Amino acid sequence: MTYPFLKGHGTENDFVLLPDHDGSIHGDLSAERVRALCDRRAGIGADGVLRVVRSENPDPAVEWFMDYRNSDGSISEMCGNGVRAFARHLLDEGLVDTTAPIHVDTRAGVKVVTQTEDGLLTVDMGEPKVFGQSEISVGAETWTALHVDMGNPHAVLFVDDLADAGDLLTPPVHDERVYPHGVNVEFVVEKGKRHVGMRVHERGSGETRSCGTGACAVAITAMLADDAPRGTTYRVDLPGGRLDITWTADNHILMTGPAVVVAKGETDL
Numbered sequence: 427m428t429y430p431f432l433k434g435h436g437t438e439n440d441f442v443l444l445p446d447h448d449g450s451i452h453g454d455l456s457a458e459r460v461r462a463l464c465d466r467r468a469g470i471g472a473d474g475v476l477r478v479v480r481s482e483n484p485d486p487a488v489e490w491f492m493d494y495r496n497s498d499g500s501i502s503e504m505c506g507n508g509v510r511a512f513a514r515h516l517l518d519e520g521l522v523d524t525t526a527p528i529h530v531d532t533r534a535g536v537k538v539v540t541q542t543e544d545g546l547l548t549v550d551m552g553e554p555k556v557f558g559q560s561e562i563s564v565g566a567e568t569w570t571a572l573h574v575d576m577g578n579p580h581a582v583l584f585v586d587d588l589a590d591a592g593d594l595l596t597p598p599v600h601d602e603r604v605y606p607h608g609v610n611v612e613f614v615v616e617k618g619k620r621h622v623g624m625r626v627h628e629r630g631s632g633e634t635r636s637c638g639t640g641a642c643a644v645a646i647t648a649m650l651a652d653d654a655p656r657g658t659t660y661r662v663d664l665p666g667g668r669l670d671i672t673w674t675a676d677n678h679i680l681m682t683g684p685a686v687v688v689a690k691g692e693t694d695l
């Protein structure tokens with residue numbers, strides 16, 4: 427039996443989208459099916475899966491739930507690039523009012539998405555949580571990283587050169603007392619005033635070309651290091667593109683960037 431899928435990405439963090447509005451197609455999506463869909467040789471290939479399900483949220487403005495899975499089949503609370511790709515799909519398919527903000531329900535709460543005049547999407551990522559520091563190691567190198575939570579966990583550290591992170595073919599070593607459920611690790615370099623570059627090793631997906639929640643965690647860390655005033659916007663360059671992050675006076679993080687759906691089809695994976 428085949429079922430519909432779409433392929434989309436936000437700054438080359440790519441996803442298989444699975445329309446499953448009433449939950450009758452995939453039900454409790456298995457980790458095995460997610461791995462098969464995300465396999466870049468035997469499957470469609472992606473960093474993760476976004477299942478598109480009607481939300482049970484009592485707020486009538488919140489119509490859709492983004493069921494995000496990492497490519498290894500694990501579940502994560504939140505996916506920033508994924509929310510933009512998800513909203514782009516809803517807009518493309520006429521599943522939401524194209525003139526109003528889009529409320530996407532996630533495991534980390536409702537995220538509100540608005541369209542910019544130049545065709546980008548801005549996501550209100552909510553309020554970040556900033557904790558302490560811990561050590562992250564790659565091979566013989568060890569750095570001190572800041573713990574930032576965007577609904578999912580991040581460890582952010584500065585390097586002189588992004589190549590210092592090595593090949594990132596294996597997960598950086600983290601302190602399991604700090605991150606008992608694993609962690610997304612971001613490596614950051616300064617590129618100019620309010621301008622940084624980053625690489626990321628994602629929990630459950632490995633190194634990806636981009637990470638929206640990671641870019642938010644990176645911008646927050648840089649803003650704190652610079653003692654930047656609230657309302658400041660930082661540019662974050664990722665291997666897959668650019669995201670602009672603003673920390674508002676009322677402690678919300680806004681992330682702005684592109685999102686596209688590049689293909690649709692049927693699969694029996």
Ligand SMILES: N[C@H](CCC[C@H](N)C(=O)O)C(=O)O
Pocket residue numbers: 439496501502503504505506507508578579610628629630631634636637638639640
């Ligand atoms: N790529 C996603 C992050 C996925 C986070 C996931 N790897 C986790 O286990 O938290 C983003 O754009 O925010």
